[in-house]
Amino acid sequence: MKRHLRSFIAVALLAAAAGPWSAALAQKTLKFIPQADLRILDPITTTAYITRNHGYMVYDTLFAMDEKFVVQPQMVDKYEMSKDGLTYTFTLRPGLKFHDGAPVRSADCIASVERWAKRDALGQKLAEATESWKAVDDKTFTLKLKAPFPLTLEALAKPSSNVPFIMPERIAKTDAFKNIDDPTGSGPFKMVKSEWVPGNKVVYVKNTDYVPRKEAPSWASGGKVVKVDRVEWIYIPDSATAAAAMNAGEADIWEQMPPDLIPLLSRNKDVVVKNIDPLGSMGILRFNFLFPPFNNEKMRQALLYAVDQNDYVIGIAGDKKNGKPCYSYFTCGTPLSSEVGADPLKGKRNFEKAKQLVKESGYKGEKVVIIDATDQPIVHSQSLLTLENLKKIGVNAEIQAGDWGTLITRRAVKEPPEKGGWNIFHTWLVGPDMVNPAVDFPVRANGKGAWFGWPDDAKTEELREAWFHAKTPAESKAAADAVQKHAFEFVPFVPTGQFILPTAYRSNISGLIIAPINLLWNVEKR
Amino acid sequence: MAVVAFVVFLLLYLTPGDPAAILAGDAATSQDIAKIREALGLNEPFHVRFGEWVWRLLHGDLGISIFTRLPVTALIGQRIGPTFSLTVCTLVFSVLVAVPLGVIAAARAGRWIDRAVMGFSVAGFSLPVFVLAYILIYLFSIELEWLPVQGYRPMSEGVWEWARHLVLPTLALGTVYIALIARMTRAAMLDVLAQDYVRTAQAKGLAPNAVLIGHALKNAAVPIVTVIGIGIGLLIGGAIVTETVFALPGVGRLTVDAILRRDYPVIQGVVLMFSAAYVLVNLAVDLSYMFFDPRVRY
Numbered sequence: 043m044k045r046h047l048r049s050f051i052a053v054a055l056l057a058a059a060a061g062p063w064s065a066a067l068a069q070k071t072l073k074f075i076p077q078a079d080l081r082i083l084d085p086i087t088t089t090a091y092i093t094r095n096h097g098y099m100v101y102d103t104l105f106a107m108d109e110k111f112v113v114q115p116q117m118v119d120k121y122e123m124s125k126d127g128l129t130y131t132f133t134l135r136p137g138l139k140f141h142d143g144a145p146v147r148s149a150d151c152i153a154s155v156e157r158w159a160k161r162d163a164l165g166q167k168l169a170e171a172t173e174s175w176k177a178v179d180d181k182t183f184t185l186k187l188k189a190p191f192p193l194t195l196e197a198l199a200k201p202s203s204n205v206p207f208i209m210p211e212r213i214a215k216t217d218a219f220k221n222i223d224d225p226t227g228s229g230p231f232k233m234v235k236s237e238w239v240p241g242n243k244v245v246y247v248k249n250t251d252y253v254p255r256k257e258a259p260s261w262a263s264g265g266k267v268v269k270v271d272r273v274e275w276i277y278i279p280d281s282a283t284a285a286a287a288m289n290a291g292e293a294d295i296w297e298q299m300p301p302d303l304i305p306l307l308s309r310n311k312d313v314v315v316k317n318i319d320p321l322g323s324m325g326i327l328r329f330n331f332l333f334p335p336f337n338n339e340k341m342r343q344a345l346l347y348a349v350d351q352n353d354y355v356i357g358i359a360g361d362k363k364n365g366k367p368c369y370s371y372f373t374c375g376t377p378l379s380s381e382v383g384a385d386p387l388k389g390k391r392n393f394e395k396a397k398q399l400v401k402e403s404g405y406k407g408e409k410v411v412i413i414d415a416t417d418q419p420i421v422h423s424q425s426l427l428t429l430e431n432l433k434k435i436g437v438n439a440e441i442q443a444g445d446w447g448t449l450i451t452r453r454a455v456k457e458p459p460e461k462g463g464w465n466i467f468h469t470w471l472v473g474p475d476m477v478n479p480a481v482d483f484p485v486r487a488n489g490k491g492a493w494f495g496w497p498d499d500a501k502t503e504e505l506r507e508a509w510f511h512a513k514t515p516a517e518s519k520a521a522a523d524a525v526q527k528h529a530f531e532f533v534p535f536v537p538t539g540q541f542i543l544p545t546a547y548r549s550n551i552s553g554l555i556i557a558p559i560n561l562l563w564n565v566e567k568r
Numbered sequence: 569m570a571v572v573a574f575v576v577f578l579l580l581y582l583t584p585g586d587p588a589a590i591l592a593g594d595a596a597t598s599q600d601i602a603k604i605r606e607a608l609g610l611n612e613p614f615h616v617r618f619g620e621w622v623w624r625l626l627h628g629d630l631g632i633s634i635f636t637r638l639p640v641t642a643l644i645g646q647r648i649g650p651t652f653s654l655t656v657c658t659l660v661f662s663v664l665v666a667v668p669l670g671v672i673a674a675a676r677a678g679r680w681i682d683r684a685v686m687g688f689s690v691a692g693f694s695l696p697v698f699v700l701a702y703i704l705i706y707l708f709s710i711e712l713e714w715l716p717v718q719g720y721r722p723m724s725e726g727v728w729e730w731a732r733h734l735v736l737p738t739l740a741l742g743t744v745y746i747a748l749i750a751r752m753t754r755a756a757m758l759d760v761l762a763q764d765y766v767r768t769a770q771a772k773g774l775a776p777n778a779v780l781i782g783h784a785l786k787n788a789a790v791p792i793v794t795v796i797g798i799g800i801g802l803l804i805g806g807a808i809v810t811e812t813v814f815a816l817p818g819v820g821r822l823t824v825d826a827i828l829r830r831d832y833p834v835i836q837g838v839v840l841m842f843s844a845a846y847v848l849v850n851l852a853v854d855l856s857y858m859f860f861d862p863r864v865r866y
Contacts, residue, residue: 079825081635082591087604089593161600203595219603221591223637239646240636241825242817278718278815286705286717287815417828444584447828451586454598469594483595493597 069271072551072567075284075296076560077543079277080244083233084222086161089203091472098262098561099246099273100141101207101227104132104151105199106263109320109557111377111477113199114263116255117146117208117228127190134181137253140210141232148177153214155198155206160218162204164480167510168197192513193480200481201262201559202474230254230266230563231273244275259555259564266563269553273562285546288313294551294567297560298543300419301360312549317542321373321473321558322365325354325424325538326484330465331497333458335410335437340403342533346386347396348431351539357423358470358541365541371485371526373473374540377515378522383530387537396435410439411459412466415446424468424538439466453494467494468538474558478518479509479525484535497534572843573625576836577618585830586610587634608634621836630840631833633826640837643822650720651818653730654810655803657738662745663796667785669746670753670792675780677758685750692747697806701740701813708736718815733816741810745799752795756788763787789860797853804842 078092085097106116115121119135138146152175159165159172171191177183185194198206209227216222225233231246238244254265276293278284285303287293289310299307299315307313327345329336336342351367359365368374369384381388410432414425425441432439442464444452449467457463476482486492486506487499505528509521547554553564588604589596596604605611612620624631630640673685709717715736721729760766761784769779808820819838826834857864 081633081825081829083637088591089595093593163595203593217607219600219607221635221637239817240633240638240643241647241821242815276719276815279821280813280815282702283705283718283813283815286710290709290713290717292717292719445828447585447590447830450594451584451589451830454586454589454601456598471594475595491597491599493595496598 070567071272071274072270072295072562072565073274073276073293074562075278075287075293076244076275077298079241079279080275081240082221083225085207086158086204086218087221091203094203094205095560096225096233096244097205097207097227098559099229099231100225100233101205101209101229102138102266103199103205103207103262104155105195106261107196107199107201107474108260108263110260113195114257114260116199116263117151127192128187130185130187130194131178132183132185135253135255136181138228139251140228141226141249141251142210143251144210145180146208146228147180147211148183149180150211150214151208152177152183153211154208157209157214157216157218158204158206162200162206163483163486164193164197164200165204165206167191167480168194191510193510196480199263202472202481228252230268242277244277246273246275247271254563259561261555261557262559262561268563269566288546288548291548294548295554295560295565296546299546301364301543304360304544307546313546314549314551315544315546317364318545318554318556318560319473319542319558320556321375321477322540322542323420323470323472324368324373324476324540325358325420325470326468327424327428327536327538328453328467328469328484328493328495329497329533329535330459330463330495332456332495333463333465334408335403335405336465338403338405339532340399341405342536343386343531344396344399344403344435345428345431345536346530346533347392347399348435349387349428349536349538350391351387351537353427354424354538355541357427358420358539359543364544365539368537368540371476371529371537372478372482372522373476376473376477378478378519380519380523380526382523383527386530393434400435400437405437407438409459410437410465411463412439412441412468413449413452413464414441414443414468415449416443417445418449420470421446421449421468428466428468456496470541472558473540479506479522485525485529487532487534495535497532499532499534501528502532502534569840569843569847573622573836573840574618576839577621578614580830580832580835581614581617583830587830587832590829591635621833625840630837633834634831635829640833643834644819644837644841647817647819647822649722650811650816651807651820653720653723653734654737654741654807654816654818655800657734658742658745658803659796659800661738662742662749665742666746666749667753667792670750671757671780671785673750673754674757674761674784675776677754682754685754689747689751692743695743697740697744697809698813700743701736701810704736704740705813720816720818737810737814737816740813741803741806744806745803748799748802749792749795753788753792756791757784760784760788786860790857790864793853793856793860797849800849801846804845 080092080096082088082093085093102117104118105113108114118132121132123130159169171187171189173186173188175185213222213224230249230252232249234245248268248271254267257264259265281300284296285306288296304315308315329342331337355365369381369387370379372379412425415421429439429441453467455463459465483493487497487502489498505525512518512521550568553566555561555564588601592600592604632639669685673682676682705717708715716733719733721733723730766784769783811818811820823838
């Protein structure tokens with residue numbers, strides 16, 4: 043009996059030891075630590091970047107922007123625009139299939155774009171200009187416009203939230219305000235939903251039916267060639283543990299690491315720490331325009347003279363190497379960025395001028411409430427710096443701290459600060475979300491329809507609208523400059539600098555695409 | 569349980585935070601959020617929402633997560649394995665280490681071994697779980713490369729893998745629990761060892777170990793078991809930190825994540841589950857008194 047028991051234990055131990063190894067040998071798995079936990083599968087109902095990144099894994103797009111900001115066809119094989127600029131005809135590439143095996147049809151594309159256009163700001167502008175979408179056949183469809191809309195292709199190639207991903211019609215017919223829970227797409231990876239553990243792990247496998255384009259990858263355009271069999275997103279909430287997992291080789295890529303851990307990982311010769319995001323993110327100091335004192339333009343202008351972007355960059359990114367001042371309302375390093383009108387924000391800080399503007403505004407010492415999220419270091423560091431700046435210019439300010447969930451709930455409150463409202467909050471946006479007046483939503487000033495803070499300024503809207511009608515790159519640049527020049531007078535928000543959170547990856551990883559979004563096709567693991 | 573269900577629902581209703589705002593993302597407008605609130609039914613009055621929740625609960629349905637659109641029972645089912653494994657391993661490990669330590673300390677009261685055990689006990693209480701966890705990761709995962717830094721493997725992937733991933737979390741979480749049980753065991757044993765019947769047993773010439781284990785420990789068991797039962801609450805609290813540091817996908821982390829994002833159905837589900845577990849543990853502890861002390865009758 044004892045002998046049998048010993049044999050059984052030996053066999054069981056061998057099987058237990060061999061099982062995981064044999065599975066590991068059979069396939070190449072990329073282990074990726076994402077910036078956040080994926081909890082929403084619908085890239086249309088939310089603008090969360092983690093859901094957008096998930097979207098790029100499982101969905102494809104009709105068009106995509108390349109690294110030179112040029113729109114390239116992606117799912118579309120060929121397209122043409124009528125001479126009057128009112129009709130676009132699109133033909134899909136052959137061989138496109140959804141993960142359930144169904145072919146991608148014109149009806150799927152139309153339903154997906156229509157759903158996206160109900161939520162996305164640029165999509166809404168396209169929808170306003172649209173007369174109809176029509177399927178000619180399963181592979182060809184047309185877009186008929188009421189008036190020429192020069193940004194049509196740019197809208198369909200929008201790289202960041204919300205991205206017009208293509209879904210099966212049956213899913214895309216869902217109400218645009220209700221979450222979808224079926225991740226069927228036609229992208230280069232398939233999500234294994236049965237292995238999804240929210241808060242811990244998301245598993246994708248290579249979509250073997252995917253037909254990549256022939257061109258080299260450039261941002262989200264070009265050939266999406268998958269070079270691993272399986273990708274596991276492992277969400278590790280604790281940064282120190284994530285760093286230890288990278289050091290120990292338990293993870294291959296860490297999407298965004300906190301700057302204070304760079305020295306720790308840089309000591310390991312098997313780990314590379316690099317900035318692979320060419321645009322980074324932009325810090326934002328947002329005002330509430332509904333209540334004093336920031337319903338007064340001079341008070342908002344005062345902050346332009348007090349904010350030192352160098353301090354904010356160091357506060358957020360820990361080191362000047364991971365960021366730089368960006369005196370523009372449009373992401374620095376992109377075609378429309380400039381320093382037009384930015385003088386108040388540049389150079390040596392002028393607190394005397396700021397104090398003078400505060401005085402001229404008629405500020406009566408009202409308490410200014412900065413709502414803060416201490417669980418978000420990017421928000422918290424900015425809040426502390428703004429508090430100091432406000433105190434320096436004689437403003438009676440205080441921080442009311444909570445978590446991120448509380449902040450984004452409270453910022454929607456339109457009551458006065460003493461009744462649960464607020465005066466200032468901070469956040470950040472990734473570079474692609476601020477490249478032009480169409481996507482740069484904090485710059486808008488359409489009152490009740492505007493982003494939190496609800497600025498109302500007809501001139502801003504007028505200048506923004508003029509930009510939509512620019513016909514040439516030069517006209518576009520001039521119109522964007524006009525938007526920015528006025529923005530530095532009206533001050534819808536204060537840009538607090540441009541920063542990059544570096545990516546860490548093991549030295550046996552290659553092929554990471556330099557892009558403002560972490561894209562996992564083309565990535566090879568030796 | 570009914571009281572717990574009502575209080576939890578009420579607290580969540582009164583707590584600031586809006587899942588619709590979190591769901592919509594940073595770029596959403598107030599109008600977007602209002603439409604999502606409507607679609608989620610969050611504008612309904614308290615009594616309607618509570619009534620619907622209770623009705624579903626009575627049918628065994630804990631609802632669906634606002635964010636993931638997965639059933640709460642499925643989410644808890646995914647997470648119960650790691651938490652159960654961690655809790656049971658910690659409990660077994662702690663009892664196996666702490667009770668002998670407490671007995672030895674009591675038997676050698678005032679000597680160096682007693683002082684060492686009590687010193688360890690104080691250190692165990694004083695050292696936060698996360699600090700100990702980082703030290704263990706540094707020593708055993710980074711320097712010695714013996715054990716994994718993070719993660720969990722279910723037993724179905726192999727007993728060895730399962731055990732390897734639980735060693736460090738168990739050590740980190742178990743230390744404070746060992747400290748608690750060892751201290752209580754020592755105190756209970758000292759009390760019993762001073763009783764007349766122990767002296768009688770010793771006078772009758774029974775072997776010291778037989779007196780210690782057969783007479784003293786058995787009679788000291790009731791307070792020790794009570795502390796172990798109470799400590800399970802401590803263990804659940806500690807598991808949240810341990811699961812976060814070691815990236816274990818347990819119910820503790822599910823709870824914290826749900827609270828941070830105001831995922832009401834998940835919070836209600838896990839709190840109900842924890843309270844049910846606590847009630848069951850206390851029931852088991854109460855019933856165990858009859859085994860350790862035949863005078864106890866219910």
